[in-house]
């Protein structure tokens with residue numbers, strides 16, 4: 001089956017996550033804000049719940065060359081008719097276009113409604129407000145996966161237009177709950193979105209089916225976002241942190257999610273400097289390390305570049321010590337996916353300059369991108385510190 005996975009906050013990171021979970025060759029085409037993926041999905045909603053970077057999964061109904069005159073109105077009429085599970089009572093549909101042309105979308109909506117009324121009766125209406133695209137949040141609120149409703153999208157790639165029907169919409173309420181309703185949240189440690197934690201876990205485990213026989217270990221666990229998401233996905237978890245307060249926060253959050261998610265087993269969380277870990281501290285069975293490691297000192301205002309470079313030297317010392325030790329204690333082949341901080345100075349990104357050499361010395365770097373630094377980023381406009389994402393293997 002061919003699907004379009006519509007991506008959310010960061011397309012590069014979402015692409016790497018899809019390739020990890022579905023295999024490197026899964027992407028057949030790239031569209032305006034997503035990817036055409038060939039895969040088998042038995043439960044698209046459950047599948048979407050484990051992907052941090054995807055906001056919708058849609059099934060391809062029709063496609064045509066961008067060089068041909070295409071009758072989108074006809075596509076939509078057929079798509080609504082074919083996509084509805086129930087054709088009695090009130091019928092609702094939505095159509096969005098990527099990229100959007102307001103004139104074309106307005107025409108499609110008006111004309112398709114008139115034609116659908118002729119075919120299906122007067123109870124048909126489209127839910128687009130002011131002829132705008134529907135966000136995933138709107139589609140969720142409009143309950144467009146219900147039997148008497150259907151959501152269609154037109155996506156353009158370099159060579160094709162695709163028409164798709166939505167089969168899963170990201171459960172933004174659950175993400176928001178898991179992020180903002182946790183009992184122990186600390187602005188000091190920064191806010192690490194559950195979606196990004198899922199993306200990191202997926203980059204680490206790839207095509208593996210989640211099982212509690214496999215452990216996700218976070219040695220800089222802070223308040224436990226990675227562990228919470230790994231546990232909800234079905235992995236066993238283990239965390240440690242230098243700070244006693246963070247260990248207590250993680251335990252409190254894990255107890256909360258245990259009750260909320262009806263999970264089994266006690267989380268194992270302990271206090272430890274990640275540079276002093278010993279073999280005994282590592283999980284007993286197979287495991288991967290997934291971590292938003294330190295973000296460095298909290299910055300309330302931009303630092304002059306010279307001071308930032310001093311901060312970077314200290315952070316590089318930490319990574320050198322951590323990976324030199326990890327190489328000694330972790331089994332060969334152990335995968336680690338982690339974030340390291342970088343700063344933005346004016347419009348430029350100031351990365352930890354020597355991190356690639358440090359990683360290459362102690363580990364094998366698994367490229368996540370074809371950038372000169374084969375990493376990915378997660379950043380927000382208003383933040384002074386951002387995160388660079390790396391994947392390595394212990395050799």
Ligand SMILES: C[S@@+](CC[C@H](N)C(=O)[O-])C[C@H]1O[C@@H](n2cnc3c(N)ncnc32)[C@H](O)[C@@H]1O
Pocket residue numbers: 189190192219220221222223224225226240241242243246272273274275292293294295
């Ligand atoms: C950015 S926070 C991680 C936040 C976490 N992802 C969460 O969900 O809250 C980084 C954590 O690394 C911890 N840390 C810093 N240096 C450490 C070290 N040498 N060993 C272990 N933990 C360390 C800090 O105490 C902090 O909790």
